Amino acid sequence: MRAYWEERARLNAAFYVDTSLDYDAPDMTRFLETGKLVAALALDDAPVVPGQRRLAVEIGCGLGRICLALSERFDKVIGYDISEEMLEQARPLVADRAVELRHTDGAGLPGLADRSADLxxxxxVFQHIPDVDVITSYVREAGRVLADDGVFAFQWNNTSGARRWRWRRAAMSVVQRLGRGDRYDRDRPEFLGSRVPLAVMDAALADAGLVRVGLRDPGQLFTWAWATRQA
Ligand SMILES: C[S@@+](CC[C@H](N)C(=O)[O-])C[C@H]1O[C@@H](n2cnc3c(N)ncnc32)[C@H](O)[C@@H]1O
Known part of the structure; x- marks a missing residue:
C-alpha cells in the first residue's frame, strides 16, 4: 500500500486524492471546498456530535483538505497518512493552522493517547484498503483513542458482493499489469480496495468497544456511519 500511494503522490497527489478532478489541471479551489463539505457531512449532517472540540483525528489525510476544514472547528487536528510524500506536499497547504501531520505504518495511530480524540x-481511505484486517485494525484504533463522548465518523465501500469483488479485483489487476487496464493505474488492489458488509463493520465496531448510532446511504461506495463508545 505504501509504495502505491508514495508513487501516486509523486505523480499527481491531488488527482489521486480526488479522481473526479482533471488530471492535467486539478481545480484546487474545488478540491479544498470538498474538504469543507466532507467535514460538514461528518459533523453537521450527523446523528451524533462530539461532546467536545479539543482534538480531531483523520485517518488517511492525503493533502490535508479535511484537516484544514476541521481546524476551523477543533482546537487541534492530527492527520495520519501512509505516504510520506503525501504528507510532505500537505504541509504547506495546512501551514499556520493547528494541524499536525503524522506518518503511520498503515494500520494504526501511533503516538496518540487512549481516549484523547473527540472526533x-x-x-x-477504507474503500482503497484491500485487506479487511487493516480496516478492522483502524476501527480498533478508533475505539482506543476515542474520548468518552467522542464520535467515530467514517466512510467505506458497502456495495454488495464482497467476495465477488475480490475475484474481480484480482482479474482487473492482472489486466492492469499487462498494460491494458485503467490509464491512471487505478485497476490495482491498492486502489480497488475492498467492499465490507455492514455486519462485518458492526462486528469490528463491537470488538473495538464501539456501537454504530447512525448510517447514511447503506449499500453504496460512499456509505457513512457514526459510532460512539458502548454505554
Ligand atoms: C483518496 S486519498 C483521500 C485523502 C483524504 N482523506 C481526502 O479525502 O482528502 C487516500 C489517502 O489514504 C492514504 N492511505 C492509503 N492507505 C492507507 C493506510 N493503510 N493508512 C493510512 N493512510 C492510507 C493514501 O496515502 C492517500 O493519501
Whole structure:
C-alpha cells in the first residue's frame, strides 16, 4: 500500500486524492471546498456530535483538505497518512493552522493517547484498503483513542458482493499489469480496495468497544456511519 500511494503522490497527489478532478489541471479551489463539505457531512449532517472540540483525528489525510476544514472547528487536528510524500506536499497547504501531520505504518495511530480524540474521521481511505484486517485494525484504533463522548465518523465501500469483488479485483489487476487496464493505474488492489458488509463493520465496531448510532446511504461506495463508545 505504501509504495502505491508514495508513487501516486509523486505523480499527481491531488488527482489521486480526488479522481473526479482533471488530471492535467486539478481545480484546487474545488478540491479544498470538498474538504469543507466532507467535514460538514461528518459533523453537521450527523446523528451524533462530539461532546467536545479539543482534538480531531483523520485517518488517511492525503493533502490535508479535511484537516484544514476541521481546524476551523477543533482546537487541534492530527492527520495520519501512509505516504510520506503525501504528507510532505500537505504541509504547506495546512501551514499556520493547528494541524499536525503524522506518518503511520498503515494500520494504526501511533503516538496518540487512549481516549484523547473527540472526533476520528476517515473518508475515501477504507474503500482503497484491500485487506479487511487493516480496516478492522483502524476501527480498533478508533475505539482506543476515542474520548468518552467522542464520535467515530467514517466512510467505506458497502456495495454488495464482497467476495465477488475480490475475484474481480484480482482479474482487473492482472489486466492492469499487462498494460491494458485503467490509464491512471487505478485497476490495482491498492486502489480497488475492498467492499465490507455492514455486519462485518458492526462486528469490528463491537470488538473495538464501539456501537454504530447512525448510517447514511447503506449499500453504496460512499456509505457513512457514526459510532460512539458502548454505554
Ligand atoms: C483518496 S486519498 C483521500 C485523502 C483524504 N482523506 C481526502 O479525502 O482528502 C487516500 C489517502 O489514504 C492514504 N492511505 C492509503 N492507505 C492507507 C493506510 N493503510 N493508512 C493510512 N493512510 C492510507 C493514501 O496515502 C492517500 O493519501
Amino acid at each position: 476520528v474521521v476517515t473518508f475515501t
